[in-house]
Each structure stands twice: as C-alpha cells, then as structure tokens.
Amino acid sequence: MDLNFGKKYKDFTKEVKDFCKKYKGIHFIDSSKVPLSGSFKSGEIKMTRSDWQKILIEKGYFARSIPSEYGGYGGESDIIKSRIIAEEFAKSKIPPPMGGQGIDMLVPTLLELGTEEQKQKYIKPTLHGEIIWCQGYSEPNAGSDLASLQTKGELIDGNWVINGQKIWTSTAQYSQMMFCLVRTEPDASKHAGISYLLIPMDTPGIEIRPLVDMTLNAGFNEVFFTDVTIPEKNIVGKRGEGWAVANATLSHERGSLSDPNAMMNRLNSLIDRMKKETINGEKVINNPVYRDKLMKIQGKVIAFQSNSLRVLSAKLNKNQDVKIAAMIQKLVGTELRHELEGFAIDIMGELGTLYENSPNIRDGGSWQIAYMYFLGLIIGGGTSQIQKNIISERGLGMPKEPKVQQGA
Amino acid sequence: MYFGLSEDQIFFQDNVKKFLEDNAPLDVIRKIANEDDKTSKEDLHKGIITLGINNILIPEDNGGLGLDLLFATAVSQSLGEGIATLPFSGSYVMAPIAIKYGASEEQRNFYLNEMSNNNFNFSIGFSEFFGSRNESELSFLKNKVNGKTFFVMDFDYATHIMVCDKDGQIGIVSLESTGIEVVDLITVDKTRVFKEIIFKNTEIDILENTSSSKEAIDNAIDAGRIVIAADSLGASKAMLDKAIEYSKERKQFNRAIGSFQAVKHMCAEMAAELEPCYSILWHAAHSFDSKEKNKKIMACHAKSHISDISKMVSKKATEVHGGMGFTDLLGLHYWFKRIGVNRQMLGSPEIVREEAAKSQGL
Numbered sequence: 001m002d003l004n005f006g007k008k009y010k011d012f013t014k015e016v017k018d019f020c021k022k023y024k025g026i027h028f029i030d031s032s033k034v035p036l037s038g039s040f041k042s043g044e045i046k047m048t049r050s051d052w053q054k055i056l057i058e059k060g061y062f063a064r065s066i067p068s069e070y071g072g073y074g075g076e077s078d079i080i081k082s083r084i085i086a087e088e089f090a091k092s093k094i095p096p097p098m099g100g101q102g103i104d105m106l107v108p109t110l111l112e113l114g115t116e117e118q119k120q121k122y123i124k125p126t127l128h129g130e131i132i133w134c135q136g137y138s139e140p141n142a143g144s145d146l147a148s149l150q151t152k153g154e155l156i157d158g159n160w161v162i163n164g165q166k167i168w169t170s171t172a173q174y175s176q177m178m179f180c181l182v183r184t185e186p187d188a189s190k191h192a193g194i195s196y197l198l199i200p201m202d203t204p205g206i207e208i209r210p211l212v213d214m215t216l217n218a219g220f221n222e223v224f225f226t227d228v229t230i231p232e233k234n235i236v237g238k239r240g241e242g243w244a245v246a247n248a249t250l251s252h253e254r255g256s257l258s259d260p261n262a263m264m265n266r267l268n269s270l271i272d273r274m275k276k277e278t279i280n281g282e283k284v285i286n287n288p289v290y291r292d293k294l295m296k297i298q299g300k301v302i303a304f305q306s307n308s309l310r311v312l313s314a315k316l317n318k319n320q321d322v323k324i325a326a327m328i329q330k331l332v333g334t335e336l337r338h339e340l341e342g343f344a345i346d347i348m349g350e351l352g353t354l355y356e357n358s359p360n361i362r363d364g365g366s367w368q369i370a371y372m373y374f375l376g377l378i379i380g381g382g383t384s385q386i387q388k389n390i391i392s393e394r395g396l397g398m399p400k401e402p403k404v405q406q407g408a
Numbered sequence: 409m410y411f412g413l414s415e416d417q418i419f420f421q422d423n424v425k426k427f428l429e430d431n432a433p434l435d436v437i438r439k440i441a442n443e444d445d446k447t448s449k450e451d452l453h454k455g456i457i458t459l460g461i462n463n464i465l466i467p468e469d470n471g472g473l474g475l476d477l478l479f480a481t482a483v484s485q486s487l488g489e490g491i492a493t494l495p496f497s498g499s500y501v502m503a504p505i506a507i508k509y510g511a512s513e514e515q516r517n518f519y520l521n522e523m524s525n526n527n528f529n530f531s532i533g534f535s536e537f538f539g540s541r542n543e544s545e546l547s548f549l550k551n552k553v554n555g556k557t558f559f560v561m562d563f564d565y566a567t568h569i570m571v572c573d574k575d576g577q578i579g580i581v582s583l584e585s586t587g588i589e590v591v592d593l594i595t596v597d598k599t600r601v602f603k604e605i606i607f608k609n610t611e612i613d614i615l616e617n618t619s620s621s622k623e624a625i626d627n628a629i630d631a632g633r634i635v636i637a638a639d640s641l642g643a644s645k646a647m648l649d650k651a652i653e654y655s656k657e658r659k660q661f662n663r664a665i666g667s668f669q670a671v672k673h674m675c676a677e678m679a680a681e682l683e684p685c686y687s688i689l690w691h692a693a694h695s696f697d698s699k700e701k702n703k704k705i706m707a708c709h710a711k712s713h714i715s716d717i718s719k720m721v722s723k724k725a726t727e728v729h730g731g732m733g734f735t736d737l738l739g740l741h742y743w744f745k746r747i748g749v750n751r752q753m754l755g756s757p758e759i760v761r762e763e764a765a766k767s768q769g770l
Contacts, residue, residue, distance in 0.1 A: 001478055001694040002410045080409065271770070285770055288762075295761035299688075299713035302706070306411075306687035313411035320412055325687070328680040388676035389669065396652050396675055399667040 003309070005080050013084050019059065020092035026052065028095075050129045053098055061085050062097035063127045066111065071124025079315050090261040100171065102126045102133030106179050109196075109248055113237050118198070122177070136166040136180030136199070136223060137246065144386050146181075147190045147243060151225065153182035153197060155232060160184075160197060162205075162228040168380070172208050172221035175201050185240045194242035198234040205229070215372045216356075258333020258377075260305040263340070266370070267301050270294070270344045273362065277348055284347050297343060300336050307332075324395040331387040334377045341371035413482050413690065421482040423459055428490030431455055434739045440493045441598035441742065453494055453565065461487075461496065463524050465504040470517065471524030472504070477631055481693040484635040488642030488750075491742050493599045497639065497753075498532035498562030502632040503570055506532075510578050510615035510624025519580070530580075532632075533560035533571040533605060537625055538755045538763070546573045546607070553579060553612040559593065560603045561753065569605060572618075576625035579612035586610070597749040599742060627696075630704055632754050633711035634692050640718040640750040641685050643743045647725035648678045650740065654729050665728075674724045681717045688713060708764035712757035715750065722747045 005013075026045045056062035057073050064082065066072020089096050097103075107126055110119055125131040142149035151164025162182055172178070178199045185193035199206075205228040210218035237245040274285040274294060284290050307325055314320040344367040345352035354361040355368055378384050392398040413421065432452055439445040440452070464480045466472020473479075480501050487496055507519050522528035535558055536546050546555040557571055569588075572578045581588065587610035593602040618624045652675055655666030665671050692710035695703040722744045726733035733740050751757065 001412065001414070001690060001697075003694065005409050291765055291770070292758055292761055295709075295712070295764050296716070296757075298764070299709040299716075299761070300684075302691075302709050303684035303688035303713055306691040307684040309691070310411045310687045313409060317410055317412075320410075324679055325683040328683050331676075331680050332684065385669075385673065388673040388680075391676040391679055392666075392672040396679055398652060398672050398675060399656065399664050401667055401669065402663065 005084070009080055009084060012081055013088065016061070016085055016088040017092075019061070020088050020094050023055075023094050024092055026094055028052070049098060052095065053127060053129045056097050057127060063107075066107070066123065066127065070111075070119050071127045079312060083312060086259070086261055090265055098129050100132065101135045101179075102131060102175075102177070105135065106133050109179070109236060109245060112248055113245055115233075115236075117233070118236065122198075131177055132171060132175045134169050134172040134175040134178045134201070134221075134223075136169060136178045138168045139165060140167050144383060146246075147194065149181055149183060149194065151180070151182050152186070153184040153195060155184070158232050159229045160232060160234065162197070162199070162225045162230070164225050166223040166225075167211070167220070169208075169221045169223045170219060172201070172223050173210065173218070177201060178223070179236070181242050181246055184242075188240055191243045192240050194246075195239050196236045196242035196245040197230065198236065199228065199230055203228050203230060213372075213376060215369050219373075219376070258304075258329055258337065260301075260308045260333070263301055263333070263337055264305060266337070266340055267298060269363065270297075270340065270347075273344060274347055277351075277362075279349070290347050293343060297336075297340055301340070304329075304332060304336055324391065327391050327395050328387075330381065331384050331391070334374055335384060338371065338374040338378060341367055341374055345371055411687075411690070413478070417479055417482040420459075420479060421486050424456070424461065424483050424486040425490060427456060427459060428486065428492055432490060432492065434742075437491055437493060437599065437742060438739065449493055449564075452492075456492070456494060457526060462500045462526065465501060465508075466520050466524045467508075470520035472520065476693075476697040477501070477505075477634060478690060478693040478697055480631075480635055481638045481689060484638035485642035485645070485689075488639035488644075488746065489646045491599055491643065491646070491746060495529070495531075495562035495564045495601075497632050497635045499530050499565070501635045502532050502534070502628040503530035505631045506570060506578050506615065506624050506628040508624075509627050510618040510621075512616035515613070515615060527567070529565040529567050530570050531560050531563040531566035531568070531603070532628075533557045533569060534625065534629060534632075534754070535559045536574050537572050537576050538629060539759050540574055546571060548573050548577055548579055548612060548614060551612055551614065553581060553607045553610050556604065556606045558604050559753075560605050561600070563590075563601045563603045571605070571612075572625055576618065576622045577614060578618040578624055578628075579614040581607070581610055581612050595745075595749050597742075597745040599746060600749070626704065629754055630696055630707035633707050633760065634689065634696060636750050636753050637685075637692075637711045637714040638689055640747050641682070641689055641714050643746050643750075644678075644682055644685075644714075644718040644721040644725075647721055647740065647743050647747075648675065648682065651675060651678070651725040651728035654732075658730075671728060674728055678721045678724055681720065685714045685717050702768075704767040705764050708760045708767065711754070712760040712764070715757050715760075718747045719751060 023045060028049050029046050030048045053062065060073040060075050063072035064075050065077035068074030103126060107123055110123060122131065126133065137146060139149045139151060151162065151166065153160045153162045178201055180197050180199050181194050182197050183193050184195040205226040207224040209222045211220040211222055213219045274290065275283060277284040279287065308329065311322050311326045314322040348362055351360055351362060352367065355365050393400055436448055440449045460473055461483055463472040464475045464483065468474035484496060504520065504523065507516055511519065519528060536544065541558060544556050544558050546553060546557050553571065560569060567583055569581045569583065570578060571581065587608040589606040591604040593604055595602055615624060655671050655675065656664050658665045688710050692706035695706040726740055726744060729738065729740060732738050
C-alpha cells in the first residue's frame with residue numbers, strides 16, 4: 001500500500017493549487033443553461049465558458065491526452081494528474097471543465113472510431129464548448145432494452161432520411177448536434193440493425209419538446225424526427241455497427257455519474273449545515289440520533305471514496321483486479337448520494353421542504369434539487385436494477401435470465 | 409501509488425486460507441465448537457503458529473516478524489473466511505500493540521520475547537474503556553486489581569490477561585496469580601472463547617506509560633477494531649461465495665434459482681456493498697500503519713461500516729439458501745454468528761460511530 005503520488009505530483013499539486021487561487025471567484029458572462037457537473041461560487045473574474053475551456057486546455061488541465069491537432073493538449077494521459085485536478089478544483093470550488101455528453105462520450109468515441117474528417121470537424125469545437133451535443137439513444141419503447149429502438153433511417157439518394165422519436169434527451173434545446181442510434185437495417189437482428197449517426201439539430205424536420213422533470217426544470221426533451229435528411233457520411237463506424245460504437249461510449253458515461261470528490265464536498269456541507277441548524281435551541285449536530293445517522297453516512301462515503309482510490313490504483317498497476325469494485329460504482333455512488341441529500345432534508349425538517357425562492361430557504365434549495373436529481377441518476381444511465389443484473393451476471397457469473405421469445 | 413494488498417500480504421493471506429481449507433473443514437469446526445474437542449483445536453493452533461500468525465506484529469529484535477497491521481488485517485480476513493477457531497485479534501494483535509505503546513523498555517522486551525517464544529499468550533479485556541456495563545468495574549490500586557470485567561477475549565491459550573480500567577490504564581495479570589475467578593461466558597459464536605473475570609486483590613503489572621498516556625489503549629483498540637472488521641469481511645465473503653454457488657446449483661421451476669432476478673439482485677447487493685468494505689478496511693489499516701492523523705476516524709468507520717454490511721450479508725446470504733440456510737446441517741450459521749459477535753466486540757456500531765464523531769471534533 002502506497003498512497004503517495006511521488007515528488008513529481010507534489011509539484012504538480014502545488015501548481016494546480018496556485019492556479020485555483022488565481023482563478024478563484026471566476027464568473028461566466030455567458031451563463032449558459034448547460035449545467036456544470038460541480039458546484040462553485042461565482043465571483044469577480046469574468047470570461048466566457050469557451051475562454052475558460054481554452055485556458056484549461058492550454059494548461060493541460062483538460063483534454064490532456066487528446067492530440068493537439070484536434071484541439072487537445074496533446075500530452076500523455078495521466079490519471080493521477082486528472083485526479084489531482086479534480087480534487088483541487090473541487091476543494092477550492094472553481095468551475096471544473098465543461099462536461100456533458102459531447103465531451104465525455106462523443107469525443108472519446110470519435111477518437112476511437114471516427115473518420116479523420118469527423119475528428120477534424122467536431123472535436124476541437126466540442127472541447128471549446130462551441131458545439132454542444134445531445135445523445136439520441138432512448139425511445140419511449142426502448143429504455144432498459146435499448147437495442148429494441150425503432151427510429152428509422154433509410155439511405156435515399158446519398159442521404160439518411162430519419163423518422164421516429166427519441167426521449168430523455170438532455171440539453172437537446174441547447175445543442176448544435178446529436179449523436180443518435182437509428183435502425184438502418186430493419187432485416188438484421190436486433191443488435192445488428194443499428195447505426196450511429198451524427199445529426200445537426202438545425203436540420204428541418206426536427207421538433208424538440210421540453211420534458212419537465214420532478215425538479216420542475218426541463219432537464220430532458222422529447223425529440224421528434226420527420227423526414228430529417230442528413231448526408232450519408234454522417235455515420236460513425238459502418239452500417240449496422242452502431243450498437244458496438246454506442247457501447248464504447250456507455251462505459252464512459254457510467255463512470256462519470258458518481259464523483260467521490262463531489263460527494264465528499266456535499267458531506268462537508270451537510271456537516272456545516274448540521275452545525276448551524278437548531279431544534280428547540282439545540283444544535284442538530286449534538287442530537288444523538290442525527291449524529292449517529294451522519295456518522296453512518298460518513299462511513300459509507302469514506303468507503304466509497306477509498307473504493308474509487310482502489311479502482312484508480314488498478315489503472316496504474318495493470319496486474320490489479322478490481323473488476324467488481326469498478327462495476328459497482330454507478331449503483332453505489334448514485335444511491336449513496338441520494339441518501340446523503342435526503343438526510344440533509346431530514347435534519348432541516350419542515351424547513352427542508354422549502355423550494356425555489358422561498359423565504360428561509362437553506363443553501364439555495366440545493367438539497368431538494370439534488371435529492372430529486374440523484375433519483376434521476378439512479379434511473380438514468382442504466383437503472384439500479386440493470387446495474388444489479390450486470391454485477392450479478394458479468395461480475396459474479398450468475399446465470400442469465402432465460403430469454404423470452406424475441407420480437408423483431 | 410498502489411492501493412491494495414502487496415504480493416507478500418496476499419501470499420501470507422493465501423497461506424492461512426489454504427491451511428484452514430486443508431485442516432479445518434466444517435466437520436473439524438463442528439467438533440471444536442460443539443463438542444469442545446481440545447485435541448483437534450490444539451492441532452489447528454500448533455499448525456497455524458508455524459505459519460507465524462502469532463508473531464506478525466512483534467518486532468524482529470524480539471524474535472517476531474516485524475510486520476505491520478495491514479499484514480495482520482490481510483490474515484484476519486482469511487481467519488474469518490475459514491471461521492478459524494483460534495485466538496488472533498486479542499492475543500496476536502492488540503496485545504503486542506498495547507505493549508509496544510504502553511510498556512517501559514524493560515517490560516516491552518520481557519513480554520515480547522516471551523510472546524514470540526510462545527511462552528506467554530495474552531487474553532484481552534478492554535471493555536471497561538469503551539463501554540462499561542452496570543455489573544462491571546475494575547479498579548487498579550498500586551499493583552493490585554479488584555473488580556469484574558466482562559468479555560475477556562481470546563482466552564483459548566491464555567497464560568496472562570491484559571485488562572484496562574475506565575481511564576485506559578493497562579495492566580497484565582499472570583494466570584498463576586491468586587485471586588482470579590474465571591467464569592465461562594457462552595456466546596452464540598462457539599468458534600471463540602470469552603470469559604468473565606473477577607479479581608480479588610490480584611497482583612497486576614501496570615504498563616508504565618499507560619498511567620499518563622492513552623496512546624497504548626487507543627492504538628490497541630483501533631487495531632483490534634480493524635482486524636475484527638477484517639474477520640467479519642472474510643466471513644461475509646465466505647457467505648456470499650456460498651450463496652452464489654448454491655444459487656447456481658439449486659433448481660426450482662426447472663431453473664437454477666440464481667437465474668431469478670430476485671435472487672440475483674440479492675447477490676449483487678451483497679457484492680456491491682462488500683467491495684467498498686475491502687477498500688475502507690485496507691485504507692484504515694494503512695492509515696494506522698502510517699500514523700495518519702485521521703487514523704482513529706478510519707478505524708472507527710471501518711469497524712462500524714463493515715459490521716453493518718456484514719450483518720446485511722449474513723442475513724441475505726442465509727436467505728438465498730432458503731430453508732437449508734437455517735439448518736445446522738449446512739453450518740452456515742457459524743459464519744452468521746461470528747459476524748454477530750464481531751459486531752459487538754470492542755464496541756457496537758453506535759458506540760464506535762460516536763467515537764468517530766468525537767475524534768473529529770463534532
């Protein structure tokens with residue numbers, strides 16, 4: 001066991017700390033509605049998000065291993081540095097690099113499977129936050145059973161003509177592009193009939209309807225396609241290979257849904273809140289029942305954080321087997337975060353129910369929002385139940401559910 | 409950076425595991441636990457001593473192996489997994505650590521040398537410090553001890569008892585002394601031996617540094633909690649493995665029950681909660697070994713968190729086995745009970761979590 005990252009990283013940590021100090025209090029002038037993945041305090045230094053992305057790339061704090069010809073930093077991939085950056089940014093509450101499905105999922109996919117032209121055209125503006133992407137996977141009748149999707153793509157006169165409907169499409173209303181799974185080979189088997197297409201969102205025939213979620217934000221959309229026509233070359237991989245292409249990105253998504261640094265920050269905010277709130281004149285933190293529950297959650301958070309260290313270690317030490325430890329992170333991380341946020345509401349009691357711009361609201365209402373938002377994450381990206389199927393079948397080697405006779 | 413057990417630690421762990429698989433199958437455990445078969449137990453103890461598990465934490469200068477707590481933790485996982493009917497956490501972990509931090513140099517060399525020669529074997533009674541009960545109380549006066557303490561652990565081969573008072577002062581009593589009454593305590597877990605001890609003006613050798621410092625008692629209890637958590641984690645792993653294996657074999661409705669999501673999800677839940685337990689456990693042992701300032705918080709959380717998860721696993725894994733899980737025939741209950749007793753040893757989860765809160769200034 002050795003938790004030191006070594007001298008090289010000590011220096012790097014100092015460099016990042018100094019950087020964080022310099023940019024503390026950064027404030028975006030284009031307060032775009034695309035949500036950032038972390039929380040930060042806004043302040044005096046003003047710039048656009050795109051400028052911020054460029055600064056981060058220039059320092060190698062973002063897009064580190066992406067070749068410079070595609071707009072990245074062009075360095076060696078270094079997960080320890082990535083972790084130090086994430087930790088220090090979270091600690092000093094300066095905005096993390098933009099995430100989102102374009103950066104987290106499409107860019108790695110294009111790097112792996114895209115044509116040279118696609119790489120040249122899309123990666124750089126995506127990294128700079130100039131092209132926002134949305135993901136067109138789920139459909140009303142294709143959720144957990146995603147491969148049964150029915151949105152149809154036909155190749156007519158050198159163009160794909162797309163008809164159908166997608167749902168749960170986050171950020172569709174701000175996006176310039178969609179990466180989308182479409183059934184292009186209706187006669188092939190379920191998984192072999194899908195292609196991965198890149199669709200400009202301003203193409204005629206696309207209609208976006210906001211889908212208001214339980215937080216009362218339109219976090220998702222429904223997207224309807226009526227004879228949407230795009231060039232034939234807007235395909236990643238070959239016809240019928242879309243399922244494999246998408247699976248390359250799904251694994252990118254699952255890892256990003258439960259960040260242990262954000263969790264530790266929230267736990268610390270919860271402790272601060274418990275020191276401030278009182279019941280009948282006594283601080284909540286001194287109430288034995290709440291105290292015990294807090295410690296219970298802290299134990300779980302520390303275990304989860306330690307687990308992510310172990311998973312990180314396996315990326316550096318190739319002989320280490322952490323298959324199941326890595327597999328459980330989405331399930332455990334989202335469930336735990338939901339529990340933590342829910343407990344914060346309980347310690348505030350009636351005041352915990354306040355919402356929007358109510359008088360007496362605590363921490364900007366963030367506890368209720370996150371409590372509901374994380375229920376969304378428990379469901380999204382493969383529900384907890386789907387996760388349990390994956391863990392038991394692929395992790396523990398338990399037998400698969402016998403297949404019911406397949407419809408096309 | 410490397411987060412995990414080293415090759416040496418895994419090797420040691422596997423050796424202990426293999427030894428128990430070869431020498432302590434369920435019928436041997438049953439003989440020892442149910443029929444008090446002293447010969448079988450003695451053979452097992454002698455065998456495992458040759459692997460050196462009694463000497464892990466004793467410095468090389470005193471004839472020990474001079475290894476750290478992470479080694480002991482790795483070994484303890486195997487002992488729990490193989491449900492070893494042997495002393496460990498008290499005799500071979502807490503005792504040398506209490507002596508290391510609490511003894512004068514003279515005491516230290518004397519006791520540690522005798523321990524590594526296997527002449528002295530310690531049982532441990534520290535309950536007065538973390539959770540004294542109504543009927544118990546120990547008082548040390550000069551070199552005499554009076555009163556009663558419960559739950560003295562690892563009494564199996566004890567030549568000495570190490571006890572402490574409510575202030576964390578630690579003393580050693582030789583079982584050859586006069587004024588000792590030993591009462592058998594019968595717990596649900598018959599794989600281990602617990603006693604109640606009543607002292608009447610009994611001679612005690614107080615560890616010199618413990619009258620002015622709590623370092624010895626704190627370290628001994630932190631370490632004890634970590635290795636007991638490891639024992640529970642090993643036992644939980646054994647239970648989950650058995651549940652998975654059974655679910656693949658047992659057929660109902662013409663299918664292996666492991667193909668039903670209801671069963672599969674129970675196993676996934678156990679695995680999902682157990683994985684972070686390995687991580688917090690090794691992290692806690694590492695924090696202890698490298699004397700990090702959060703080591704007490706880590707030890708407390710490792711103990712209470714793993715106790716909770718193990719309790720869940722002991723229930724669910726039994727349920728996966730259906731009615732058979734409830735029988736003595738299958739013997740699953742040995743692991744269930746081991747986990748149940750570990751949970752209370754050195755502080756129930758609530759007691760331990762309160763210590764975690766206090767130790768971070770809350």
